[in-house]
Amino acid sequence: MADALPAHPRTIIDKIWDSHVITEQNGETLLYVDRHLLHDGSFHAFDGLKAEGRRVLRPAQALATPDHYVPTTGRRHGIPVADYRNLVEGLVANTAASGITHFGMDDPRQGIVHIVGPEQGFTQPGIVLVCGDSHTSTHGALGALAFGIGASEVKHVLATQSIWQRRPKTMRIAVEGRLPEGLGGKDVILAIIGQISAAGASGHAVEYCGPAIRALSMEGRLTVCNMSIEAGARAGLIAPDDTTFAYLAGRPYAPVGKAWDAALAHWRSLPTDAGATYDRSVTIDVSGLAPMVTWGTSPEDAAPIDGRVPDPSAIADAARRESKIRALEYMGLKPGTPLSEIEVDRVFIGSCTNGRIEDLRVAAAIARGRKARVPTLVVPGSGLVRQQAEAEGLDRIFADAGFEWREPGCSMCLGTNGDTIAAGMRAASTSNRNFEGRQGKGGRTHLMSPAMAAAAAVTGRFTDFRRLGPS
């Protein structure tokens, strides 16, 4: 017998939203925040709190770890650059003074906030989670409503455990078909952004669904949700299912015993009701997808590896045409060039997009028995990812291939810790932004999956990893 339809069918986004409304005023909602992540870039908020003489209201609902400014090598010697050291030590002092749990640089649980939250089970289905970082959308992979906020909002959340928000519009992105063997979350999200554009989900909270999403591992889902912000989305999430529950079980912050059973019953009630409607719906079929790489300076500039650098002169809209011409100038690329002929100077494997254990396994499988042609950095997303990789011997595979094995942090994704690429250099990166100067002033970034980045490392050019000869 079919279940009766609820009287007012709701999306998972509506359900989480509705259950967190404290009050409404003038079209704005005061939303309760379950969990809050902090990092070494959160100092403006703490500075402001101090200046205003306010205290942290619910320290137990926050978790902090430094990621943007930590060195990824020689860590036991401390942080040589005073500015970075001050920020990392500032987080230690601020969290100690307010009673917030902090995983410091010498703690194996330290890492990129968006890796650490899910890994610790701090991120859970049905919660509202915020962080002063745009890639907070990552946490939606576990079925949380998670979004990035600015420093003033971080201050507000610290002081009140709540945040003023306008109700987002809802958008459904159905990913149909079966992803070809070896492709992953990165290919899916680059294909989506390529289709809907960098502003394609503006003002919307997105639910990703469909068979290709269901088939993804939790790591793959985290990668997809991570880049929601690159489509302009306020948040991106995936309804929790058995993959989610299996991932969460046994993690330090996950409930146990009776609490687990109660949580599970709630989590199972979260998926979108049959008959619920969204403000927008988009479908993409990934059956025939090839590994994706970007050629320009926006994540929307994505194309399959068997494609060519497009010719912007064919774009009808003048503003768009100009911006893509400028992008190619910046990237030093000519229209019509086969993507597989583009040579790289650097490879970066890591970041909150692709710095998880599964990503490192994929990269290691390609590195095994081969040699890097260009300097290649592998930066695990957390100390626990690093430990796991070492337990599996991945570090030795990387070392044998001439890939540098580093300590966890944001590293070359943004370069705020000094890991940058030089002007004019071309990098194959598993991170999430190919903006001008993102990895260092004048640097050129091409986004791709860990498999594609590792293949670029061992061939010195963009290469479909499926076409690599025997190692």
Next chain:
Amino acid sequence: MDKFETLTAVAVPLKVANCDTDRIIPARFLKTRRSEGFGRHLFCDVRYDASGAPRHDFPLNRPAYADAKILVADANFGCGSSREAAVYALHDAGFRAVIAPSFGDIFFNNCFKNGMLPIVLPAEEVAAIRAALTENPGTPLTIDLENQTVTRGNQVWSFAVDPQRKQCLLEGLDDINLTLQHRSAIDRFEAQYRAERAWVE
């Protein structure tokens, strides 16, 4: 926070779609403390050449726009990173309003927290304003928040703004104080929420 009521000031056109916050302020300046000021880093990598000299083709460097307080930008302005320093940089360089067809969400929110008014107008209207400013560089626009209008000569455009945000800007209100007026509602919510979901804490 600075109040925003009305503003009559030079407006500078910046026709760059998807102008991300990395471009507004590059990451290497993010370690700066608020008290040091961010104005000199605004658009740093596109505003100056490799030797540090101003690029004459960058609008903000043209003498006619030297005193600009309004930026008339393009679609998806301020997309990307959540860095509030993008707003600090504009603010510290003297800007108090940005007009664009659309904004990155987090940037948009951050503006209101710093006395900066982001105004959304239809793309054709923004393009028309940019074109007019380019033809007559240095001419002012007037923004009236109370009446929600942008005026140039005898042309008037109306914009929408959330009532609560409008109020905070008009009065220069700190929203934490506003929220704390709801403290008992927060406590009530929390008590019930925790009773229902003991596992979250």
